[in-house]
Amino acid sequence: MPEKKEIPIGTGLFVWPSDEARLIATRCKSCGDTFFPKTFMCRNPERKEKAIEEVTLSRKGKLLSYTILHFPPPPPFIVSGAYEPRAVAEVEMPEGLRLIAPMTQFDFKDIKIGMTMEIVLDSLYRDKEGNEIIGWKFRPL
Ligand SMILES: [Zn+2]
Numbered sequence: 196m197p198e199k200k201e202i203p204i205g206t207g208l209f210v211w212p213s214d215e216a217r218l219i220a221t222r223c224k225s226c227g228d229t230f231f232p233k234t235f236m237c238r239n240p241e242r243k244e245k246a247i248e249e250v251t252l253s254r255k256g257k258l259l260s261y262t263i264l265h266f267p268p269p270p271p272f273i274v275s276g277a278y279e280p281r282a283v284a285e286v287e288m289p290e291g292l293r294l295i296a297p298m299t300q301f302d303f304k305d306i307k308i309g310m311t312m313e314i315v316l317d318s319l320y321r322d323k324e325g326n327e328i329i330g331w332k333f334r335p336l
Contacts (some may be wrong), residue, residue, distance in 0.1 A: 204319060204330040208232055210251065216314040216331055217251040220290070224248055229290040255336070256286040258310045259293060263303070271320065284333045286312045299332040311336045 203211045210217040222229045223237035225244035230237075231252060236245035261284045282298040298306075299317055312333040319330040 200326045201329050202326050204328050216316045220250055220252050221247040222250045229292055253289045254314050256288040256312055258284055258312050259287050260285040286333055297332045300334045
C-alpha cells in the first residue's frame with residue numbers, strides 16, 4: 196500500500212513544508228497594501244507605483260464575523276461519516292486585509308466576535324488516494 200502524504204491545497208499559498216503556518220502574500224512597496232493570495236502588482240487604483248514584494252502574514256488576527264455550516268460543502272471536500280456542523284471565520288489581519296477560513300479546535304459556545312485567532316495548518320479533507328490535503332484554518336487563542 197502506498198504511503199499517504201500531506202499535500203498543500205495549492206502552491207505558493209503558504210510556506211511548505213513547515214510546522215508553523217506562514218501564509219505568503221505580496222505587499223506594495225509604495226502604498227503598503229497587502230494582498231493574499233499573491234498578486235503581480237498593487238491593486239490600489241490611486242497609485243502609479245505598482246512594485247510589490249513577497250511577505251509572510253502575521254499568524255494572529257481578530258475575529259470579525261463567522262458563520263456555522265449546517266450542511267456539507269460541495270466536492271472536492273469529502274465528508275466521511277456523519278456530518279458535524281462547522282464554522283467559517285472572517286478574520287482581520289494586522290496587515291489590513293481580511294481572511295476567510297474554517298475554524299478548528301473550538302467550542303461553539305466560546306466563539307466571541309473580537310477574539311484573537313491564530314492561523315494553523317491542518318487537513319482540509321482526504322483525497323481519493325487517502326492523502327491529507329493541507330490548508331489553513333483559524334484557531335481561537
Ligand atoms: Zn500600492
